[in-house]
Amino acid sequence: RTSEGKLQVELALQKYRLPRLTGMGVEMSRLGGGIGTRGPGETKLETDRRHIKRRITALEEELRILGERRKRMRARRKKDSxxxxxxxxxxxxxxxxxxxxxxxxxxxxxxxxxxxxxxxxxxxxxxxxxxxxxxxxxxxxxxxxxxxxxxxxxxxxxxxxxxxxxxxxxxxxxxxxxxxxxxxxxxxxxxxxxxxxxxxxxxxxxxxxxxxxxxxxxxxxxxxxxxxxxxxxxxxxxxxLPETLKNMKLLIPYSQSGLAGKIRENGRIISEEYTEDGILTEALVDVRLQKLCEQYLSE
Known part of the structure; x- marks a missing residue:
């Protein structure tokens, strides 16, 4: 996959080239063409300009898609704490x-x-x-x-x-x-x-x-x-790194075992016991997971 950075550099280059095609086309148009006709240079200029405009449009669309993907990745990281x-x-x-x-x-x-x-x-x-x-x-x-x-x-x-x-x-x-x-x-x-x-x-x-x-x-x-x-x-x-950990005692249902994994990745498990009702856990929980964990607080 072409990197976003390389696409951006190419886009900048194409936008730089576009307004500078005119001078080259004028020089070439003098090679041919009379009253009421178009020289070969002018025709080539129009062709090159259309090609660059199409490429700019395609690059901008690719970058828009990549930008949306990047935003989703950042949002997912925040959601997953x-x-x-x-x-x-x-x-x-x-x-x-x-x-x-x-x-x-x-x-x-x-x-x-x-x-x-x-x-x-x-x-x-x-x-x-x-x-x-x-x-x-x-x-x-x-x-x-x-x-x-x-x-x-x-x-x-x-x-x-x-x-x-x-x-x-x-x-x-x-x-x-x-x-x-x-x-x-x-x-x-x-x-x-x-x-x-x-x-x-x-x-x-x-x-x-x-x-x-x-x-x-x-x-x-x-x-x-x-x-x-x-x-x-x-x-x-x-x-x-921001101190985001809080000591919490939780009883996590087995249906929410993924939460225990998130706590482990972003905090610290102090103790863990598998019981009939769920996973009895004492952990230092990241601040971004604390609200979610409150419903599983254990006395």
Whole structure:
């Protein structure tokens, strides 16, 4: 399946080309045609213009369908009480490498500007027993051309709606400070100021960091390539994800056994006993499941 990002880039390119066909057509029309006739260049211009317009219409329809699918996926995650953490950062800082190492997802990791144009997500378990969906995003760049803004919309929306932002920084880069500023400014434009935010100084295997963050910022040093610092990173993620757990004692009917699975995925089971009437459970329940669980409270 063609990625949404690639479709957006092609759409931007086609929209760029369309108004620029006229000049080429005028030059070609001079090759033939007299009074009351059309030259070959003009005919070719009309053909090319129709082709591009048809392609633009087709691309916009494909993107509309993909956009609706993306909205449904986000709605499903919210309904299922899935915690999400968006991995953001500048181009080539190691976001996909980190996701690969944490989840063995096999996500494309290349030293290219737009190597990640899709939203790639994988679920991992945290030290406190909760699960979180890690969402890899396209590398941010400064002064993104307006015509390409839509190409990044899907991943940027994911960052804006996530429960936690994990910013990856190439600590070995002399441009690290500027990259942090660019990332901060773009996230601010998306309205992410209130979202919990942690900083991950990657590539610490290359020596002393070229950047020093203020000590009051939540941060950790890792090497995604060497797979070091991961325990500290996951502990930090656990600490800064919204605390959403409440101790509840429940008697869950067997007909609702799927609820027990959701509690396990997003909270912590303390004890569990299978009785004649259902599953007697004591658990730390995620806030988004608490209302649903209230009807099964056990004395």
């Amino acid at each position: 899935v915690l999400t953490a968006a991995i953001v950062g500048y181009t080539n800082v190691g976001k996909s490498t980190l996701l690969n190492a944490l989840t063995e997802a096999g996500v494309l990791a290349e030293n290219k500007l737009f190597a990640t144009l899709d939203t790639t997500s994988r679920s991992i378990e945290l030290p406190d027993g909760r699960s979180v969906m890690l969402i890899d995003t396209v590398g941010l760049i400064r002064r993104l051309p307006h015509s390409l803004v839509e190409a990044f919309k899907s991943t940027l929306e994911e960052a804006a709606e996530s429960d936690l932002i994990i910013e990856i920084i190439d600590s070995s880069s002399p441009e690290a400070a500027e990259q942090v500023k660019v990332t901060h400014d773009l996230l601010a434009e998306l309205g992410c100021e209130e979202t919990p935010h942690i900083y991950v100084l990657n590539k610490c295997d290359k020596g002393d960091p070229a950047i020093k963050l203020p000590s009051d910022l939540p941060q950790v040093r890792i090497s995604a390539k060497e797979k070091t610092g991961f325990d500290e990173l996951l502990t930090l993620v656990s600490e800064y």
